[in-house]
Amino acid sequence: MHSIGEMGRDSGLGVSALRFYDRVGVLPPARVDPATGYRWYAPEQLDEARLLARLRQAGMPLADVRLVLAAWSGGDTGLVPRLLDGHLRRLERELADARGALSAVRARLGHKESTMTTTNRTARLTVPATEFAAALDSVRFAVGTDPELPVLGGILFDVEGEDLHVVATDRYRLAVARASTTGHGGERVQLTVPAPLVDAMRALLTGDSPALLTVDGDGIELQTQGRRVAGQGLGEEFPDYRRLTRLPEGRRIPLDVPALRQGLAGQDGERCALVLTDTVTVADEAFGSGSGYGYGSGSGADGDRVGVNPAFLLDALADGDDMLLEYVGPKAPLVLLRSGTGDAFSLLMPCTLDA
Incomplete structure (x- = not known):
């Protein structure tokens, strides 16, 4: 049996992602210890986890991922190629639409550049x-x-x-x-x-x-x-x-920077969830209750949750201990300010909480 840490390391999904896929029923562990809650995975689940990681890397929707894994584990591999081909056709259509839109943008930019004058600096x-x-x-x-x-x-x-x-x-x-x-x-x-x-x-x-x-x-x-x-x-x-940087005014929350640094240092993935109440703390699990599965954050009885890249947030905290976080909304950048001054601040885009 593989522990969740071993499974995360060997599959490339990460511990928080495995917890999420357990909760939504995509990749539940073979056994959960009733006393400790520890998740244990069977050896054959490693291939499923690696397949899941590749499918999500390719941008396949979660509903289709469920079908692929069900067909894979059930031995019905005839369905899998059809699902992969359908997803590829969808990506190709989206790429064609994106090419058309970007070509129109380039044309407008070219017109704008031709009408601009260069000034001497x-x-x-x-x-x-x-x-x-x-x-x-x-x-x-x-x-x-x-x-x-x-x-x-x-x-x-x-x-x-x-x-x-x-x-x-x-x-x-x-x-x-x-x-x-x-x-x-x-x-x-x-x-x-x-x-x-x-x-x-x-x-x-x-x-x-x-x-x-x-x-x-x-x-x-x-x-x-x-x-x-x-x-x-x-x-x-x-x-x-x-x-x-032209954002509406948001809710300002004082940061306990040393405690926040300590919480972020324990995160080994590319995202984690912050819980915003009268202070800011790192959630025990990135995809906890109330976080939702979409972009940015969600609200719950325990406060707002917002996904962030922990390494990026640590970088922004590196310049001082007396700081504030300004929360504008679930899809808006987080604003980090030094208390008492507007001379230095940084914006951090939220991450999706959907693994």
């Missing part, structure tokens, strides 16, 4: 080194690594008036921080700086001396304490982060 400003370092540290975790989206592999430097905002996003989370400046006072200037160049700048920001930041077109230079680093920005335009 020039700025020369002084930034307190400690403020600048803290701002970069607050957003660095959210820089993207997808080679298909190189513009997200950097940090946006957005200079307007006396403010320098630094912004990073990998689509699933977005972080914004601010540092005060002097010496610019001109029009808004934006440049996306690649992550390696940002890291080189951050390495120079070690003292209390002010840093001189110069933007000239696609070039950027930082000077401080007699040292300098310079390079080129990324050529693409960064998404409009102000639009992305």
Whole structure:
């Protein structure tokens, strides 16, 4: 017999997913210990679990997965190819529809780009080194690594008036921080700086001396304490982060950050459930009562539940212990703020609670 931990490790499903599939009757364990509640799986169930993992990876609906597993375990494999072929045809239709929609979007983008004019970016400003370092540290975790989206592999430097905002996003989370400046006072200037160049700048920001930041077109230079680093920005335009952060006001909940970190550290999967009451705790099981099977979260007598990537949330908590979580709604991003300041915050997209 396999324990649930062994089954999760060997099948690729994960413990929380196995608990979910037990509850919905897709893959119940062969035996549940009546005294401890521990789930035990028969050796032949490992192949079923691996098949289940592949089917869900292929995006097959749960109703069809049930039929495939029932036919598989019952020896009636004639039904399985028909279900697989039907799912493949459905995916092909959806892909054709998506291609058509994206072609129309590309056409509109091409028209918009042809009507836009390019402005010259020039700025020369002084930034307190400690403020600048803290701002970069607050957003660095959210820089993207997808080679298909190189513009997200950097940090946006957005200079307007006396403010320098630094912004990073990998689509699933977005972080914004601010540092005060002097010496610019001109029009808004934006440049996306690649992550390696940002890291080189951050390495120079070690003292209390002010840093001189110069933007000239696609070039950027930082000077401080007699040292300098310079390079080129990324050529693409960064998404409009102000639009992305325009959310209705939500319910703010103080975070017990050390306790939350401890709870998240015990999660080994790509998602877990948070329980939102007058504080925020990690649910014992990701798919517990009231969570529902859909996107985002659900409500119950024990508070709202919302699914998150535990590693992503840990990254967002890394910059301090005095923080708040703002909950807007089940499908809206979670907002993480430092108490008493709006200068640094991050957004985290909720995960589906459906395994």
